[in-house]
Structure formats: C-alpha cells, structure tokens
Amino acid sequence: MRKAEYFSKDFEWEDLRAQVENDPSFSYHLLPFEPTSFSLNSVATxxxxxxxxxxxxxxxxxxxxxxSGKFFKERRYLLEEFPELVNWKGNSKVLEVGCGNGSTVLPILRGNENIVVYACDCSTEALDRVKETIDASNIAAVEHHFHPFCCDFSVTTFPTWLACNPCRENFTQTSQQRLTDGRGESETDPNYTYALKESKCCVGGVDFVTLIFTLSALPLKRMPESIKECFSVLKPGGLLFFRDYGLYDMTMLRFEEDKRVQFREYMRSDGTRSYFFCLDTVRDLFVGAGFKQLELEYCCVKSVNRRKGKSMQRVWVHGKFQKPV
Ligand SMILES: C[S@@+](CC[C@H](N)C(=O)[O-])C[C@H]1O[C@@H](n2cnc3c(N)ncnc32)[C@H](O)[C@@H]1O
Structure with missing residues (x-):
C-alpha cells in the first residue's frame, strides 16, 4: 500500500456529509435512536x-x-502518522490498548529497539494471536520488549504493576507543583521525559498510549471512564495516539437499520460493536478526560475494490492528545 494513501485527502468530509445527509436511503442513520419493534426482536437491546x-x-x-492469521495486517502507516513512537530520545514505554492480533504492536517493535510495549486485550484468544505474531517476527530479545496481558479497560483499571496508585497520584501532584513553581519543562518539547525516578513499586507508567480501532468497540457511555483510565497511567507530557472509525465511513453506511443499538452505535451479527466518531465527540471525550488536543482531523481515503469494481469512501479519525505537563 502506498504510504501517501494515508495522508492524502481524497475527498472533503463535508462533501461526503452533504451527500449522505441528502440521501433518503441513509436517513435512518441520522435519526435519534429509538429501538423499533423490529430491532427489538432481531437485535437484543x-x-x-x-x-x-x-x-x-x-x-x-x-x-x-x-x-488463521490471514486477518492480520501490519499497520505500516502507524509510524508515519505517529513518528514520536520511533523518534523519542532514550527508552520509552507504550501501552497498546486492545492489541488484537498485533497489527499495531509489530510495527512499533520493529521500528524502535529501545521501546517496551505493554499490550492488553479483553480477549484471551487475541492475546494468543498476538503472541504468535510476535514470536514469528524474529525481533531480537523480544521477551524484554513485549508484555501482553488481559484487561477489559472499560470495566477495570489497568493493573497496578503498570502504574501503582501512589505513582498515579505522584504524576498529578508533580505536574501541579511544576505549574505552580514555574520550573516545569516546556510543554512544546516533543522529547520531554518525565523525571520521576522509576520505583520498584511498578513500571512507573507509560510515555505513550495507543488506541487504534479499539475505542469504537466500546459503548459510548463507557468511553469517558475508559479514557480517564488511559490518562491515569500516562506520565505527564505523555502522548495518546488515536485512530478510529469516522462518521459516515463506508462501513457505517452499510449497517442495516436493525443493527443500530444507539445513536451512531451499531452491533454486528457476531455481537461486536462499532461506534462512528465525529471530531466534536472525540474532542469532548479526550479534553473532558484532561488531555490537551495536539492534532485532530478526518482522514478521507478513496479505495477501489478491483474485484467488484467499486469505489469505497473510507473515513477515519486521526488524533494526538497530550497529558499536560
Ligand atoms: C479492531 S481491533 C484493533 C486491534 C489493534 N489495536 C489494531 O491496531 O489492529 C479491536 C480490539 O480491541 C479489543 N477490545 C474490545 N473491547 C475491549 C475492551 N473493553 N478492553 C480491551 N480490549 C478490547 C478486541 O478484542 C480487539 O482485539
């Protein structure tokens, strides 16, 4: 796949919006959510x-x-979109939330030999898959750089070995002290690293969190607390990288009416969910959790299914957020 494909704006999101909102065949996607008798019968509430x-x-x-592994696609564009994952000076730690079979973990490990990746998923099957992917990658001394664990971050906190409660509180107090005594590092320094010495109580929090096509799998109502949990394990100045489904993405428009479970929330026949984000919702969620917004935009890419000869309009949201220093 061409690198440029991920950066180019093949179409304007506002044009797509006008097209969708004026097309009567899509009108059910725009309605306030009211479960119909049909949807009540066919999809559980x-x-x-x-x-x-x-x-x-x-x-x-x-x-x-x-x-089978066929589903696995390495996200080669990831390091282009989030170069801090490879450019950060010194050793760094990243938490990949909802790691699946390792599409995001692998390029990070390949791209930065000084990084340690903690990767969680709510599914033990996913954790088996990601271990297979990483074992097959032949990355040197990978056992020191990759730590998978099971966690459903929508209902539980991240383990205390990642960031214990005193360290989490320390992040907050230290950042408050920095603000009041005026001696804090510049917020604009991209290579800012938190000075707190790592204690043995935990790994000391992480420099980065990646949320790549994972947040959309949660019910909207659980998102605010889940994002706060990501915020709490990040070191001050740390970055959260976000990429997920955007409003009016082709996959949203393909959902039939009975798959709607809430406004902009859909459930597939297999029980997995998908939410489609507009920029305002993403901003409200992350800024509401305490993050500072650095980047937020739609990526609008046209791709062609050569076999079917169909053009598909894909919409993703790209976001970069920082925990204030
Ligand atoms: C679409 S996949 C994305 C995987 C990976 N981040 C990537 O870049 O390909 C979403 C993943 O999130 C996991 N997931 C869904 N809900 C979760 C939750 N509440 N806590 C942790 N993982 C979750 C799923 O098992 C799945 O592996």
Whole structure:
C-alpha cells in the first residue's frame, strides 16, 4: 500500500456529509435512536447485550474465527502518522490498548529497539494471536520488549504493576507543583521525559498510549471512564495516539437499520460493536478526560475494490492528545 494513501485527502468530509445527509436511503442513520419493534426482536437491546462479559465473549469468538492469521495486517502507516513512537530520545514505554492480533504492536517493535510495549486485550484468544505474531517476527530479545496481558479497560483499571496508585497520584501532584513553581519543562518539547525516578513499586507508567480501532468497540457511555483510565497511567507530557472509525465511513453506511443499538452505535451479527466518531465527540471525550488536543482531523481515503469494481469512501479519525505537563 502506498504510504501517501494515508495522508492524502481524497475527498472533503463535508462533501461526503452533504451527500449522505441528502440521501433518503441513509436517513435512518441520522435519526435519534429509538429501538423499533423490529430491532427489538432481531437485535437484543443495548442494556441486555452491552455487558462487559458479552463484549469480551464476542471479541473472543471473533479472534477464534480469525485464528488463521490471514486477518492480520501490519499497520505500516502507524509510524508515519505517529513518528514520536520511533523518534523519542532514550527508552520509552507504550501501552497498546486492545492489541488484537498485533497489527499495531509489530510495527512499533520493529521500528524502535529501545521501546517496551505493554499490550492488553479483553480477549484471551487475541492475546494468543498476538503472541504468535510476535514470536514469528524474529525481533531480537523480544521477551524484554513485549508484555501482553488481559484487561477489559472499560470495566477495570489497568493493573497496578503498570502504574501503582501512589505513582498515579505522584504524576498529578508533580505536574501541579511544576505549574505552580514555574520550573516545569516546556510543554512544546516533543522529547520531554518525565523525571520521576522509576520505583520498584511498578513500571512507573507509560510515555505513550495507543488506541487504534479499539475505542469504537466500546459503548459510548463507557468511553469517558475508559479514557480517564488511559490518562491515569500516562506520565505527564505523555502522548495518546488515536485512530478510529469516522462518521459516515463506508462501513457505517452499510449497517442495516436493525443493527443500530444507539445513536451512531451499531452491533454486528457476531455481537461486536462499532461506534462512528465525529471530531466534536472525540474532542469532548479526550479534553473532558484532561488531555490537551495536539492534532485532530478526518482522514478521507478513496479505495477501489478491483474485484467488484467499486469505489469505497473510507473515513477515519486521526488524533494526538497530550497529558499536560
Ligand atoms: C479492531 S481491533 C484493533 C486491534 C489493534 N489495536 C489494531 O491496531 O489492529 C479491536 C480490539 O480491541 C479489543 N477490545 C474490545 N473491547 C475491549 C475492551 N473493553 N478492553 C480491551 N480490549 C478490547 C478486541 O478484542 C480487539 O482485539
């Protein structure tokens, strides 16, 4: 795939929006959510189907069905979009949330031999897949650089070995002190590293969090707390990299009416969910959790399915957010 494909704006999001909002065949996507009798019968209600156990179970089945490895696609564009993952001076730590089969983990490990990747997923099947992917990659001394673990971050906190409570509090107090005594490092320095000495109580938090096509799998109502959890394990000055489905992406428009479970939230037949983000929602969620917005935009890419001869309009949201120093 061409690198430039991910940076180019093949079309304007506002043009797509006008097209979708004026097309009567898409009108049900725009309506305030009201479960119809049809959707009540064919898709279980949000309340009954959205328990965390259901979500993890659905993702577990998904990864079981896609265990052949064919589903795996390395996200080669990732380091172009988020160059800090390779340019950061010195050793760094990243938490990849919802790692799946390792599409995001692998390019990071390949691109930066000084990085340590902590990767979680709510699905144990996914964790088996990611271990297979990384084992097959022949990256030197990978056992020191890659630590997978099971966690559903929509209902539980990240483990305390990643960032214990005193360290999490210390991040906040230290950043407040820096603000009041005026001796803090420049917020604009991209290579700012948190000076707190790592203690043995935990790994001391992370420099980066990656949320790549994972947040959309959560019910909207669980997103604010889940993002706060990501915020709490980041060191001050640390960065969160976000990429996910954008409003009016082709995959949203393909969902039939009975797959709607909330406004802009859909559930596939296999029980996995997908939310489609507009920029305002992303901004509100991340700024609301305490982040500073550095980058936020739609990526609008036309891709052609050569076999079917169809052109597809893909919309993703790209975001970069920083925990204030
Ligand atoms: C679309 S995949 C994205 C995988 C990976 N981030 C990538 O770049 O390809 C979404 C992943 O999030 C995981 N997931 C969904 N809900 C989760 C949750 N609440 N906590 C942790 N992982 C979750 C799923 O099991 C799945 O592996």
């Amino acid at each position: 949000d309340q009954s189907r959205s328990s965390a156990a259901d979500g993890s179970h659905a993702w577990n089945s998904f990864h079981h069905r896609h265990s």
